[in-house]
Amino acid sequence: QLRFVESGGGLVQPGGSLRLSCKASPGMLRYYAVAWFRQAPGKEREAVLCIAVSGNTTAYADSSEGRFTISRDNAKNEVYLQMNSLKPEDTAVYYCAADGSMNSRCYRHLNHYNYWGQGTQVTVSS
Numbered sequence: 001q002l003r004f005v006e007s008g009g010g011l012v013q014p015g016g017s018l019r020l021s022c023k024a025s026p027g028m029l030r031y032y033a034v035a036w037f038r039q040a041p042g043k044e045r046e047a048v049l050c051i052a053v054s055g056n057t058t059a060y061a062d063s064s065e066g067r068f069t070i071s072r073d074n075a076k077n078e079v080y081l082q083m084n085s086l087k088p089e090d091t092a093v094y095y096c097a098a099d100g101s102m103n104s105r106c107y108r109h110l111n112h113y114n115y116w117g118q119g120t121q122v123t124v125s126s
Helices: none
Strands: 003-007 010-012 018-025 033-039 046-051 057-059 068-073 078-083 092-099 120-124
Touching: 003 092, 018 033, 018 092, 018 120, 033 068, 033 078, 046 068, 046 078, 057 068, 078 092
Parallel strands: 010 120
Antiparallel strands: 003 018, 018 078, 033 046, 033 092, 046 057, 068 078, 092 120
């Protein structure tokens, strides 16, 4: 059973940056594709970025393209979401999730992910 703990959220001014961390336990994160999702108030949860086992990345949210990057450190069992040039519309709870199947892959839809963190709040406001 994989468990995630997200951290790094908070209040930031427009144009600022945050780096979210998703720590997995127990280890072996290297075998899983991991995605970041976000859910704004009153909206559906949407995929933002995913990083495959190979390290290849896929962007799903057009609004974040060019501003957000995903990376992983398998030795630390962590996946990161670097968010730059933040906008008020980026305000949401951000979740990391993994596809726990044998051939773990990146997917857009949340139904493919069976391991989730508890989420971390990101608020972009002046």
